[in-house]
Amino acid sequence: MKKWRPFPVLVGFLFSFLLIATFLFPTGTAAFDRDSKWDSVYSKGSRLYLIHCAACHGKNGQGGVGLPLNLQSFLSVAPEGYIRRSIFYGRLPRQMIPYGTFLKKEDIEAIATYVRSWQLRDYVGIDQKRVAGSVSRGKEFFDGMCSGCHGRDGLGGPQVGGGHVTNAMAGYAGPALNNQGFLKSATDGYIKATMMQGRVGTPMGAYLKGKQGMVELTEEEINDIVAYIRTWEKRDSGPVDPWRDK
Numbered sequence: 001m002k003k004w005r006p007f008p009v010l011v012g013f014l015f016s017f018l019l020i021a022t023f024l025f026p027t028g029t030a031a032f033d034r035d036s037k038w039d040s041v042y043s044k045g046s047r048l049y050l051i052h053c054a055a056c057h058g059k060n061g062q063g064g065v066g067l068p069l070n071l072q073s074f075l076s077v078a079p080e081g082y083i084r085r086s087i088f089y090g091r092l093p094r095q096m097i098p099y100g101t102f103l104k105k106e107d108i109e110a111i112a113t114y115v116r117s118w119q120l121r122d123y124v125g126i127d128q129k130r131v132a133g134s135v136s137r138g139k140e141f142f143d144g145m146c147s148g149c150h151g152r153d154g155l156g157g158p159q160v161g162g163g164h165v166t167n168a169m170a171g172y173a174g175p176a177l178n179n180q181g182f183l184k185s186a187t188d189g190y191i192k193a194t195m196m197q198g199r200v201g202t203p204m205g206a207y208l209k210g211k212q213g214m215v216e217l218t219e220e221e222i223n224d225i226v227a228y229i230r231t232w233e234k235r236d237s238g239p240v241d242p243w244r245d246k
């Protein structure tokens with residue numbers, strides 16, 4: 001008589017169970033959880049994005065007059081609050097108006113959620129502490145290495161934006177860093193990470209030693225530049241965004 005062999009039967013059961021489970025409980029690979037609430041915020045955000053942002057940033061965030069917003073090397077280092085605050089404060093006089101003056105908090109959050117849907121890579125956790133460094137050395141570095149694209153005193157290159165897919169290298173200068181909308185939105189950690197890793201697909205290179213950029217800086221030298229950039233921020237009495245410290 002044939003011997004009963006439990007092993008292949010067991011394996012067969014296990015396999016069919018896994019197969020069924022795959023259909024019953026699909027697991028996404030998205031960078032964050034998506035549920036029905038996310039769905040409704042997403043559709044509201046996409047509607048508002050098309051009305052308020054697409055003309056400058058492109059229908060799919062590919063960039064135009066405004067910077068590209070769908071770059072992984074941007075989204076993966078931008079803290080949660082950076083996109084919301086950028087919308088709230090705008091970037092005047094660099095064309096982008098402060099939407100916080102007329103859009104509701106929920107609307108701005110919905111737009112930011114929509115922009116986040118382009119993020120495929122996980123957020124790179126960044127130390128959000130204030131960066132300390134030598135302002136005078138930072139200024140020397142900035143004038144020598146950054147002002148060519150970001151303008152004298154960081155006031156921005158002559159043109160802004162440009163799609164990263166087409167014409168990325170032509171007529172594509174750096175955004176203003178000496179800009180109150182930028183400085184109120186950006187944390188030191190975000191500025192530092194952008195400098196260390198660069199933005200793949202744009203003229204903004206990586207500056208950290210070992211990243212094989214054109215110039216290789218130590219982390220300390222990068223801190224000096226961050227400290228210098230931070231000196232441009234003014235303490236004014238304007239409106240304050242509702243997402244402080246995020």
Ligand code: HEC
Pocket residue numbers: 067068071074142145146147148149150164172173174175177182191194195199202203204205207225
């Ligand atoms: C060859 C031109 C070029 C040089 C040199 C350059 N940048 Fe940039 N930088 C850019 C461009 C273009 C962008 C926008 C990238 C994009 O499309 O997202 C950018 C983006 C940035 C951002 C993000 C700004 C924002 O609005 O989020 C920071 C911060 C920055 N650069 C800092 C620096 C510093 C500091 C240096 C000098 C060490 C430097 N860059 C050198 C072209 C340059």
Ligand code: HEC
Pocket residue numbers: 049052053054055056057065066067068069074082083086087091094095096097099111115156159160161174175176177179
């Ligand atoms: C009239 C054109 C215009 C419109 C409309 C506009 N922006 Fe911008 N945006 C810009 C420009 C230009 C910059 C870069 C400023 C610079 O070059 O100094 C920018 C920068 C940004 C940044 C910073 C990107 C980075 O890499 O740091 C974000 C985020 C952003 N915009 C989101 C939005 C969203 C969301 C909307 C819609 C609510 C919007 N913008 C509407 C022109 C625009």
